[in-house]
Amino acid sequence: MTVELQHIRAARERIAGKVERTPTVPSQSLSDHAGHPVHLKLEHHQTTGAFKLRGASNAIAALSAEEKSRGVVAASTGNHGRALAHAAKLEGIRAVICMSRLVPENKLDAIRRLGADVRIVGNSQDDAQQEVDRLVAEEGLVMLPPFDHPDIIAGQGTLGLEIMEQVPDAAEVLVPLSGGGLAAGVAAAVKGVSPSTKVIGISMARGAAMKASLDAGHPVQVEELPTLADSLGGGIGLDNRLTFAMCRGLLDDVILLSEGEIAAGIRHAYELEREIVEGAGAVGMGALLAGKVKVSGPTVLILSGRNIDMSLHRRIVCGEAITERAA
Ligand SMILES: *Cc1c(COP(=O)(O)O)cnc(C)c1O
Secondary structure: OOOOHHHHHHHHHHHEOOEOOOOEEEOHHHHHHHOOOEEEEOHHHOHHHEOHHHHHHHHHHOOOHHHHHHOEEEEOOOHHHHHHHHHHHHHOOOEEEEEOOOOOHHHHHHHHHOOOEEEEOOOOHHHHHHHHHHHHHHHOOEEOOOOOOHHHHHHHHHHHHHHHHHOOOOOEEEEEOOOOHHHHHHHHHHHHHOOOOEEEEEEEOOOOHHHHHHHHOOOOOOOOOOOOOHHHOOOOOOOOOOHHHHHHHHOOEEEEEOHHHHHHHHHHHHHOOOOOOOHHHHHHHHHHHOOOOOOOOOEEEEOOEOOOOHHHHHHHHOOOOOOOOOO
8 A cells, every 4th residue: 555646636635725835935045055946845834833734634534424423543742633633623523642751841732722632641652652542442533643644644745746836846855754654745746746856854863763664674663762853753663554665665865863953954944044943844954054965956845843842942043052962
């Protein structure tokens, strides 16, 4: 099973009017730096502050009336939970979001305010997932996972369709990478429209589960560590069904960034582009600034989210030493 252009086009029809079509703008500072036109896909301005609303809206819209009546449940590092809570509220259905203690407080509050039932369990996404499994078995809720689900991947892929309409000559697209729902969906859309366009995944070096799995040739578990790119935390699931194979088949490269390189991306977004982005949303900028990607032509960076704790953001842009935080 895989997700293809036709599924992504169907997702776009289904979520029309429920999500924003976000703008793509040129970046003078990064174009000068890269020697090629660099464009920023401003997806952090999406409703709920991250692209996750695309997948969540598509997956909820695809449920049957009977499934909607049971309600939905998911484990989340924050943004998927918020998106699911928002989409569920619009449909008038119940949502339960299970999270680990690593999820920042600002993200918890936002989800609670949307009326979802929030459960905090354990110290990792895997712990949170155990509670999800229990709720599915005991209360009959429908699980809508954050990335490894065809309707979630197809929804995230709608971002790739927009990119290819906004920058039809894109040579490279830089995508933040965690569980790979975004990267798989975007790569399927981008390569479906323009097979020669390269799609490059970017993760933090601290706990990059997809990169470790691609290197091993099968899904592996890595230790989850605190990182400035908290939305990129978590494993890909040892029983991964879709995103591992899709990322292996579709991504041209995967790049890892240090905490200092991620902080530099957040700072650059703020100082030069006047944009507030969270760590996960800043990895494209961080990778370009660090010289870790060689671009060959017009390049698009996805600014995937903005849900950063603002006191942390202040400390980063003030240049306070947030480099390699101790484990
Ligand atoms: C979830 C998320 C990602 C990573 O998406 P995956 O589909 O898990 O790879 C990147 N950026 C932000 C802001 C996110 O919330």
